[in-house]
Amino acid sequence: MSEPWALKSKDSSESHGPYISAIYRHMQVLISAELAPHRIGSGQYMFLMAIAQQEPLTQKALSEKLLVDKTTTAKAIAKLEAEGYVRREADPADQRFQLLYLTEAGREVVPQVQEALNRVRTKTAAGIDEAEYAMFIRLLKTVLGNLTGL
Amino acid sequence: MSEPWALKSKDSSESHGPYISAIYRHMQVLISAELAPHRIGSGQYMFLMAIAQQEPLTQKALSEKLLVDKTTTAKAIAKLEAEGYVRREADPADQRFQLLYLTEAGREVVPQVQEALNRVRTKTAAGIDEAEYAMFIRLLKTVLGNLTGL
DNA sequence: CCAGATATGATGCTATTGCAACTAATTGGA
């Protein structure tokens, strides 16, 4: 990778940056439309699903799991709480922690959100076979690892 | 792809969505830091580079090329103009059009921006060989095509 | 036991982005 010709070759090829950017923005629009009936925005669904997968969680744990700033997590949780999908409960052992649980409404909406996300994935991954998709995920993981220091 | 077992198999695998999201956000932070000395934000550099590549351009053409909303383009161009990197010139043949040109300062900063983008790409694509990277770009193009209707 | 250090989370500010609605300029049909 430090050889001049290798760098030159990469210099002349297209970059993934613009594609990542465009895909992110268009997926956000798509997911917003899918989840609008449930009053869940594109900035909240990942927190809802993460809590559903591993309940209960603190905001700090959520931030680390999803690789987002803790203030982004705080705002997303505040919205999910206002919509009645998530409930906070102070940890009796340590009042600094607020454990996050799904409410009944939250438990009811999670499968519908999952279906919406599956629809988006099926639509966006059309024309990619399973082997290619596995490779795609692996490459995305590599890039993300390079960005976060693994 | 329409076979039930194929769908079932895709349902159980990881989705690219969260990776796209995390990569986008982290790349934005990285690029912002790289371009801060030039007072260019993560929301402006792609417009600058697109103008450099194909001068002159209208805002409409930029929006379609970069797949962004025309209002996003208008705001990015306003910032680049305020920083003295881009100049607007009304098309004498049709006053609705504003042709966009680089200024002298713009022409000077473009190579430095390109170098910063190359550094980001090299860092984020570490550990991916050329064949894999080509495949990666192809898959990203496919996903983006699925989102925009090709 | 108490003061400082540390951890969790909240608040204010800023940047990016898209949608709705608007203005201004051009074009085309009655």
Add this chain to the structure above:
DNA sequence: TCCAATTAGTTGCAATAGCATCATATCTGG
């Protein structure tokens, strides 16, 4: 010719997201 439709761009608003800072609660060393 003139008015309606189209096109380019702007403005206001809202959502997402990160940084700096602050408040509160817990823990640790003297």
